[in-house]
Every structure is written in structure tokens, then in C-alpha cells.
Amino acid sequence: MTGTIRSSAMVDLDAMLKPLQNICIECDHFHSGDCKPATCMIGFASRSLKFALQKGILDIPGASGHIPRSDMKHYFVENIIPALAETCLQCRECRDSHSPDCVISVTRFCLENTILEKNIEYPGSLFMYLAMVKEQDPEIAQILAGEIKRKKNKGRECLESNGHCKESGRAWPCGYTHTITPHTGH
Amino acid sequence: MNKAIFKQSNGMYAINIVSACGVFTPKQFAGLGQATLKCDVYRLKLTTRQTVVAVLNEENLAKLETRLLALGLSVSPYGGTVRAVKACAGNAALCQRALGDALDLGIALQEKYLGWELNKDVKIAVAGCSRGCTDPLCADFGVIARSRDSFDVYIGGRGSTRKPLHGQLLAENLSTVGVFQLLEHVLDTYSNLAHPKERLASTVARLGVRAFAPPEGTFTSRNEQLDDEFLAFISKEGEA
Known part of the structure; x- marks a missing residue:
């Protein structure tokens, strides 16, 4: 028998990295020599995801305790939302067993810090999470819900097509909810 | 026995x-x-x-x-022995939710400690994640996996009786080897400190969980190493 302990292979961490890279591209520090991932919310999230991918793990014990709290850079909501929506889609909805050191949770925490007044203690369910975002900022909650729906619909395209998925290389249905480019044919 | x-x-x-x-x-x-x-x-x-x-x-x-x-x-x-170890199906081949090899650890613990004679019965439970299908918080010595080869240990739980108790956290982020070392330390301490016929849960309730803590630095946490590695990775120069 083969198998794996809960690992990074269970979720699409690459899909979470791509919208973070898009945020970096628009950052003033990008390619300036001033980029310091350890002190930047987006940099920390990206590096955490890459570390998890490299190690093949989903939980980085202690990682949530190292999230930089002093990043005061300005972030645009429209840039953050696609990344935040992807964390919602990748979340396994562990409910009572939610771990703050899960790399999805770490990423979400970093992203929240850029556009929300305070972090949300993740309730372990997407539905409840959106309700809590709405309590803080109804407008962000609405945009986020719209983005999640849009991404889900893109994923559905894959399930309705025949042949092989171009993004994942898997046979139809590949089961992924793709995020960056829509499926233009199989 | x-x-x-x-x-x-x-x-x-x-x-x-x-x-x-x-x-x-x-x-x-x-x-x-x-x-x-x-x-x-x-x-x-x-x-x-x-x-x-x-x-x-x-x-x-x-x-x-x-x-x-x-x-x-x-x-x-x-009687006063280590009983059959309860372990969930958490390992690489079975439960998909498992964070660590609970079943393998449980079997190894049972092979080594089943029948060890003590003051009173000692029950061990191992779970592959915090869902805790084997009720590790209701065991004398409960182990919960938190990632690969990383386990948290709770002691002093008791599931039955009129006064059920949840175990208290004794150690975090132990490796498999560390779990064995800690169990041995806890059993030794229990043998030395318990009143006759006193269950481990009662000894912990009477003396506090810290009485069972191993001396500082006894066990090297596997995750201290992982943490250092993570911090080094995060702090590396260059783009994110």
C-alpha cells in the first residue's frame, strides 16, 4: 500500500502562490534590492508556501508565531482579494481541528492583515468565515464572495470538458479548481 | 502479571x-x-x-x-499494568487526515510497554490528528500527531468514572523517539510519586502536570530544528 501523511500534495499550493506573485510584481520593492520577505506579509506568505512545497508538508509548526506584524505597506484590495479567495478555496474546512500553523491559514492570516482591521479567528468553515468578514467590512466580503464564485465557476469548466486538463495534465475530470487562466479547450 | x-x-x-x-x-x-x-x-x-x-x-x-x-x-x-494501546488508523497508508504516523507509533508503544507492571492500570491512546478518534485526552498518556514525526503529549486523562478528566499538555513537538523517552520518564515518575493504587490521573491532579515534566533540555524537539530551518528560509535574501 502507498499513501501519504497529510501533505502539501493534498492541496494546490501553486494556485495560492500565483496571486501572491501578482501582488509582488506591483510592489515598489520588487526587483529593487529592498525586498525583505521576512518583514513583508506577502513575502512571508510566499516563502511559507514555498517552504511547505519544498518539504512536502501542509503544517509548519510554529509558523503562525513568526508572521511579521510590522508591515505597514499599503495594499490594494483588488490585488489581495484573488489571493484571499484562493486560500478560501484551498481550505480543507477542518472545523474544530483547524490548525493556525496550516500554511493555508498562515497565508490567509497574512492577507487579512493587509486589508482588514483585525484578523479573524478562522471558524473552520468558509461560510462562517465570509459571515465574519462581512461583520468587519461588508464591501470586502461581497467582493471576496464574488471572486470565490468566479474561481469556482472556472473550475467547473474543467469538469465539463473532455480529454486532458491542460493546467494539471490530469485526465478529465482533473478535480482542480483552476485559478489563473480559464480553460480554453482540452 | x-x-x-x-x-x-x-x-x-x-x-x-x-x-x-x-x-x-x-x-x-x-x-x-x-x-x-x-x-x-x-x-x-x-x-x-x-x-x-x-x-x-x-x-x-x-x-x-x-x-x-x-x-x-x-x-x-x-491489574496494575500498561494496557493495550489504542491507536487510530492514522498512517501513510490509511487515514487521509493523518498528520503523523499514529498507528505505527501506537503499535511500537504497545510492543514495548504492554504488560509493564505499575501502581495501577495505565492507558495509552495515540491519534493521528486533533480529531482524536481514539480519545487521547481521556487517556493516562495521550499522544496527538501534529505533523510528520511530531507529536504532542497529554497526561492525566481519564475517560470513565463519575469524574472524567481531560489530560493536560505535558510536551509539544516531540519526535517518535522523544515520545518513547517521555513515556518512560512519566512511568518512572509515576512509580516514584504515586500513592498505592492511585491512578496516574489522580497523581497528576494531586501534584500537577509539571511534576512529570522532564528536566529542561532532555528532549530535542524535532520541530525546533524545523523552526530554525523555516526561519532561515524566510529570512533568505532575495525576492519572495
Whole structure:
């Protein structure tokens, strides 16, 4: 028998990295020599995801305790939302067993810090999470819900097509909810 | 060491059979079925400790026990001993939610400590994630995996009685080796500090969990190393 302990292979961490890279591209520090991932919310999230991918793990014990709290850079909501929506889609909805050191949770925490007044203690369910975002900022909650729906619909395209998925290389249905480019044919 | 063989209300005897944390090979399972038929077993019952109780007449007990040994099974110890270890199906081949190899650890713990004589019964439970299907917080020594080769240990839990107790966190982020070392330390401390016939949960309640803490620096946490590695990775120069 083969198998794996809960690992990074269970979720699409690459899909979470791509919208973070898009945020970096628009950052003033990008390619300036001033980029310091350890002190930047987006940099920390990206590096955490890459570390998890490299190690093949989903939980980085202690990682949530190292999230930089002093990043005061300005972030645009429209840039953050696609990344935040992807964390919602990748979340396994562990409910009572939610771990703050899960790399999805770490990423979400970093992203929240850029556009929300305070972090949300993740309730372990997407539905409840959106309700809590709405309590803080109804407008962000609405945009986020719209983005999640849009991404889900893109994923559905894959399930309705025949042949092989171009993004994942898997046979139809590949089961992924793709995020960056829509499926233009199989 | 006493064996878990008890007279029942109907005059027959119950014998408690231990496998590897409730896991049987098909050969063992079929063999057990055949053995129970040969020994005129009246009923079989699964227990909460992942063991199997067979009810049969006294004259067939020895015959069944011999057959059990040939199948790689054993009769559970009873009284002041380490009992059969409860472990969930959390390992690389089975439960998809597992964060660590709980089943393998549980089996290894049982192989080493089953039957160790102590003040009172000591129950060990191992779970592959915090869902805790084996109720590790209700065990004397409860282990919960938190990632690969990383376990948290709770002691002093008690599931039954009128005053159930949840175990208290004793150590975090231990490696498999660390869990073994800590268990040995806890059992030694328990042997030294417990009142006669006092259960571990009561000793912990009386003295506090810190009385069971190993001296500072005794165990190297596997995750301290991972944490250092993570911080180094995060702090590396260059783009995110």
C-alpha cells in the first residue's frame, strides 16, 4: 500500500502562490534590492508556501508565531482579494481541528492583515468565515464572495470538458479548481 | 502479571485478546475465527480498547490461548499494568487526515510497554490528528500527531468514572523517539510519586502536570530544528 501523511500534495499550493506573485510584481520593492520577505506579509506568505512545497508538508509548526506584524505597506484590495479567495478555496474546512500553523491559514492570516482591521479567528468553515468578514467590512466580503464564485465557476469548466486538463495534465475530470487562466479547450 | 480472563454471569469465561492496536491481518482474523470455532466460543465482542473478548467455557481457555499465540495474538494483561494501546488508523497508508504516523507509533508503544507492571492500570491512546478518534485526552498518556514525526503529549486523562478528566499538555513537538523517552520518564515518575493504587490521573491532579515534566533540555524537539530551518528560509535574501 502507498499513501501519504497529510501533505502539501493534498492541496494546490501553486494556485495560492500565483496571486501572491501578482501582488509582488506591483510592489515598489520588487526587483529593487529592498525586498525583505521576512518583514513583508506577502513575502512571508510566499516563502511559507514555498517552504511547505519544498518539504512536502501542509503544517509548519510554529509558523503562525513568526508572521511579521510590522508591515505597514499599503495594499490594494483588488490585488489581495484573488489571493484571499484562493486560500478560501484551498481550505480543507477542518472545523474544530483547524490548525493556525496550516500554511493555508498562515497565508490567509497574512492577507487579512493587509486589508482588514483585525484578523479573524478562522471558524473552520468558509461560510462562517465570509459571515465574519462581512461583520468587519461588508464591501470586502461581497467582493471576496464574488471572486470565490468566479474561481469556482472556472473550475467547473474543467469538469465539463473532455480529454486532458491542460493546467494539471490530469485526465478529465482533473478535480482542480483552476485559478489563473480559464480553460480554453482540452 | 495478571491475565484479563474473567468469570461471566452465565458461568462462562471472557478472555480479552490483543492484536496490534486492533489491526488484524486477514490470516489472523480468519485464524481467530477458526480457533474460536474449535474452542466452542459462545460470543465475541469488540472492546473500547480495540481488543476482542471471547466468551467460552473454562475447559477451553488454555486451548484458545495456545492458538492465539500461534496467530501472533496475545491475552491482555490486567491489574496494575500498561494496557493495550489504542491507536487510530492514522498512517501513510490509511487515514487521509493523518498528520503523523499514529498507528505505527501506537503499535511500537504497545510492543514495548504492554504488560509493564505499575501502581495501577495505565492507558495509552495515540491519534493521528486533533480529531482524536481514539480519545487521547481521556487517556493516562495521550499522544496527538501534529505533523510528520511530531507529536504532542497529554497526561492525566481519564475517560470513565463519575469524574472524567481531560489530560493536560505535558510536551509539544516531540519526535517518535522523544515520545518513547517521555513515556518512560512519566512511568518512572509515576512509580516514584504515586500513592498505592492511585491512578496516574489522580497523581497528576494531586501534584500537577509539571511534576512529570522532564528536566529542561532532555528532549530535542524535532520541530525546533524545523523552526530554525523555516526561519532561515524566510529570512533568505532575495525576492519572495
